[in-house]
Amino acid sequence: MTAMTVGAEVGAPVRRAPLLRLFRSELRMILRRPRNIIGIGLLGLVPVVAGIGISIAASGSSSSDGDSVDGLAALVDGNGMLLPIFALVLALNMLLPLTGAMLAADALAGESAHGTLRGLLLAPVGRGRLLAVKAMGVATVVLLSIVLMAVTGLVTGLLLLGGDGMLSSSGTQLPFVDGLGRIGLTIVLLTVQIWALAAVALAVSAYTEHPLIVIVCSLGLLIVSGVLSAIPALDWLDPVLIISSWESIGEVVRDPLDWAPLGEGVLRAVCYMVIGISIAYGRMLSRDG
């Protein structure tokens, strides 16, 4: 008994390696699925399409007032560094949550559906570590898709729309490096929000063996949150809804930045992550092989 404990303690630092290996193999598995590759590739195309659309719209309306595009899109014309932010904020409404939900659905429910989760549960890997690997796989691929979108957006923006530095919505010209910082900030904020949704999806994923249910539940959560936030009588509910800080992400294009709503959004997302992961963990522990 004592020997084993000692052995385990001696072996403890060595344990990290398998976790990393598991994580790498999980990542390889996710990225080898054709649907994931196609999905991520299409996400990467979104900023390109948006950029082409905006440049066509802008050149078509150059004779008139230029009011044909409004909102953030109006700012993007001739201001290429804003394109990745614009495209990411656009994708936040549906495409990115869909990606997160799809990955989370594959992670546990998908394995159940194929009957492969049983093998994983029986394997000499702790259930907590199994969940950690699955969650890290989902998180990494979500981050990867968002970064890919930002990169294609930035390249498209600089090539098609041009612009020197970034014009903030407050009318100030930010230098190139600051602009990159804003894009980086957008990536971080968006990633955290999608992680929050993916964590909830993962919890659902742990309970069912039908990946479709996970996607339906996650998108249902979004739609219901949207409806609830639109009802004025339920305004008091707003601060706990998962989507309530998504709108404020568009504020990264302001100058000076107001950190308060952004920080609040991250905290809210962390709360949802804690809820999602702990429910998923509880389910994984109690699940029979």
Place this chain on the structure above:
Amino acid sequence: MNRKKTALSVAAAGTATGVVGLVLIASPAGANEPPPALPGISAEALVESVLSKDHIPALSGAVEFQQNIGLPIPGLPASSAEGDAIAHVYANGDGAGRISIDQGQSERTVVHNNGTTWVWNSANRSVTKYANTDSDTEDKGTPEQLADPAGTAREVVGLMQRDSTLTVDGTARVAGRPVYQLVLTPKPTERTLLREIRVSVDSETRLPLRLDVLANGQADPAVRVGFTEFKPGPQDPALFTFTPPAGAKVTDGKDAKTHGFDEKNVESLLGGLDFKTVGEGWDTVLTGKFPAQLLSQGLPTGNGRGGETPGALIKQFAKEVTGPFGTGYAISTHVGTALITTDGRIAVGAVPQQVLVDALGQK
């Protein structure tokens, strides 16, 4: 079995932590704190200390605006959600200032410095420049007044106390700062829709941090303008300079045409209104005349086409009333009433409809 228990407790503990976190985020900071203990102050001294501030100190803050007057008012910004800022203000304490107004999809920035005001509108990327405007003097008062704040305060307080009761109603917290609450309540004889006006004055800088207008029969303020964040202190000087970005349309304020309305038209219209006030104090009613055909004239709209007639527009949210004044339309809100008669008279006041009718009768 044991594992199941662990699993359940892990899930429960995690969920509870998350939910508590969400609720903590949702509850505004300091909401449940007892009101701060501040040295007592008389209403007169408080007004004096507010008036003795001859300039706005360096500060940065976020401003919220909420209205619940029971009528959508075009042009007025939609009320922000609880605690959400619609504008950010910065001042350097030396007359320069910056305001950023969030208009949902777009943003308007106003930078004022050294007599020049820049207005930036991100919706169409336009910049309007106003030189030597004195738009910042409105809340400064006249120099003579400022020379003797104590005297002015006595005067103001005396003036107010003719029709209202002015009290300091304890303390509170606004934007996390301890404030005195100065409350202006109409005397019982006043015929007004308003219950009270509450001004929250910062205990340290003596700046009004929030204004609440409360109407009769309403628990929530009908109008609230106030800071949700307030930080006095030196600001980055770069905030108070504005360089029109490349590719922006820059127009001079003098040449700039206001949208929809021709300025001259509006001026002549206002001149013809012949405004005068009836009554005093809280039941002051503003009466005026306007050409009656205006009600049936098409509204000038941005794209040049004749829009709906103002008369038709009014009918949408007004109630048709008849009385000694003839027929007209009454627009009632929680904080005031407006009466527009078909023969071209108008009366507006923070009063019930009957007072307006009386005011129209007094000729």
